[in-house]
Amino acid sequence: MPYEFGEEYDFPLWGNFSYSSSPFQASNFSFQSGYSSTVRYKFIMQHYLADNVDSDFRGSGSREPVFAYSHDFGEILSASVMYTIGSIQQPVMRYLTSSGVVPLQPWWTECYGDIFQMINFHFNDFPLTQQLAYEFEAQLKSDVDSYYSANMAMVYSNSTPSAPPVYSNGSQGNAMGTDQFGNQYIFDPNTAYGFLNPNNFSNIAIPDVAEAEAYYSIVALSARQVMGAYVLTLPPTGGCTNNSVNKSEPLMFQKEISSDGNVNTVDVMYPAMPFFLYANPELLKYNLEPLFQNQEGRFYPNGYSMHDLGTNFPNATGHVEGDDEYMPVEESGNMIIMSYAYYKFSGNAAWLTQHYSQLSRFADYLLQYSLIPGIQLSTDDFAGQLVNQTNLAIKGIVGIQAMAGVAQIAGIPADALNFSTTAVDYFKQWEYFAIDPSGRHTLLSYEWRSSYGLLYNTYPDKLLNLGIIPESLYTMQSNWYPTIAQIFGVPLDNRHSYTKSDWEMWTAATCTPETRRLFVNGLGYWLNYTSTNRAFTDLYETIDDGSYPVSPSPIYFIARPVAGGHFSLLALLRAGENSQTGTGLTGSFPSNSSQALSAEVYLPTEASQDLGPVTTGSETAPPVIGVTSLAGYNTTGTTLSTTTSASSSSSSTTLTSGSGTSGTVVQATPNSVLSGANNPSALLPAASSG
Secondary structure: OOOOOOEEOOEEOOOEEEEEEOOOOOOEEEEEEEEHHHHHHHHHHHOOOOOEOOOOOOOOOOOOEEEEEEEEOOOOOOOOOOEEEEEEOOOOEEEEEOOEEEEEOEOHHHHHOOHHHHHHHHHHOHHHHHHHHHHHHHHHHHHHHHHHHOOHHHHOOOOOOOOOOOOOOOOOOOEEEEOOOOOEEEEOOOOOOOEEOOOOOOEOOOOOOOHHHHHHHHHHHHHHHHHOOEEEEOOOOOOOOOOOOOOOOOEEEEEOOOOOOOEOOHHHHHHHHHHHHHHOHHHHHHHHHHHHHHHHOOOOOOOOOOOOOEOOOOEEOOOOOOOOOOOHHHHHHHHHHHHHHHHHHHOOHHHHHHOHHHHHHHHHHHHHHOOOOOEEOOOOHHHOOEEOEHHHHHHHHHHHHHHHHHHHHOOOHHHHHHHHHHHHHHHHHHHHHHEOOOOOOEOOEOOOOOOOEOOHHHHHHHHHOOOOOOHHHHHHHHHHHHHOOEOOEOOOEOOOOEEEHHHHHHHHOOOOHHHHHHHHHHHHHHHHHOOOOOOOOOEEEOOOOOOOOOOOOOOOOOOOHHHHHHHHHHHHHHOOOOOOOOOOOOOOOOOOOOOOOOOOOOOOOOOOOOOOOOOOOOOOOOOOOOOOOOOOOOOOOOEEEEEEEEOOEEEEEEEEOOOOEEEEEEEOOOOEEEEEOOOHHHOOOOOOOO
16 A cells, blocks of 8 residues: 655655657557566567556556556657656645644646646647746756846956866966956866966956856756745635635645755755745745744744654644744844835735744744854754854844834734834944954854854845845955865855755855855856766855865765755846845835835846857866766657666556667556556556555
């Protein structure tokens, strides 16, 4: 029997696989399911399938079942065929309500009907989906272009850079050159120091990379990864204690992929926020709503914000005992900032006001503990606890200032004044504790002089123009980061040599153009030369070959939705800022104002210049420091292979297209759907058990 609402190795143990195809240009189209050896042998001998279905649904361990298609194209020289493969869970989530734990149906049931209607719609929708994808890509290029077009001379210089040095394994010494802006640099190809200014030995941006091209590569690789972590569901049909819940809108649940599998982890939603503010703020609201429903329903006993909505996806069953991971300042600040940011980008004052009571509880906690947080975890919990973290404290202070805006929208000016006055007072004290006596940079932890870190939690202040952080602080930090940068970026903090790509892009958005370019080009350069071999990781080494962190223990963050943080610059664009703004505090939002973004703000619909392919980047190879050579795959051929596994069941697909007969054999799982989109006899019902 399938284990409903269970996962193993990030893969669901319940639901259905669907496989669908259509005859297309084939002169003969056939299908069959059954014992793998029998199906394959008969196809090899007969070159067609029997058009029958093995009704004995079973797991792969018992007479290994497969689904197969055959497209016979006869004597033609070329043809095409399309296959779709789907993983379908129905119901898709478990959710805690006042009526108990209830299953939630996927939102597509509201749109398409049953599973067979959905499969058929999905198959026939491919041309429209392809067109929409093209339009999104064109808009993405256009928006990146718009962000940088305000000061194109700085981004696309006419200066001809000197040829970058050739990396070696130790046979070449220091090299000197000139970047595209006429700045001289020195470079040692045998170290991870990067390209250094010969006057002060601070880092400059990778010299032969155009920043706009690097940034487009980053966001183009990130968009699909962000959305791959979410599911949309119908709201529960009953049992909601909040009568103002909109039953016509979906709930959105996030999976914290690869790190620990939590549901709606608040400090994973927070770094992803810029993507939603850029692409569709309503999705952020749908994601926040389940957290509000749980806490406003009094299913969570603590006065601060919960860390997540459930320990193991897809079980959004909360923490009724309040025993979730302890990050009270982190998550309380995150909830306030995300909620206020949604309002600022959507203008939905009614939604924000509806949640004022709960947000004020979070703010009360920040009033008590944000300035001196003590020993707490921040979102970077993999680095461990630390007393009085500078970046954590400023998040709480920025959160209090955001709460002043929430109170203003809710029509409670006395609260707004209290929150704003306290935030200003706390910030003055924070400066005393957090800034090194030299005045060169902030510390990682209060009064720890040898420490430093990325001060990424100032980004919401700049994005929303909250008015709590002075330009002088942004400028100070912007001048500091180049002095500690490495070849692949700026380390997260002084404790390790690794960094996080989402926080780098948040930080980049608070910097001068020159320092921003250092961050952006460094990440684009890493994408080209990293030794990591899985989906876009947000945690990697800034030295050696840009690998996954290995010390003090290996950490593999893979395909996480925090890649939404890479859209920090595009969120600024939505807010009226651009590449020329730098550390200046300007934009569509007046300083310390609760004014929302005007609905009339639209961006260009077509890119005015070609930013190049996603793989555009430096042609300079990385330093040769223990680099491991990895063999790649040629993707220009006609064979596609996909293999997935779940518990004792597995599935694999092999597609070979070209002239003559083409066969596809799909290895079945306990519950599978085989679909011939234009052939009703090829549509098989899903099994109810394994």
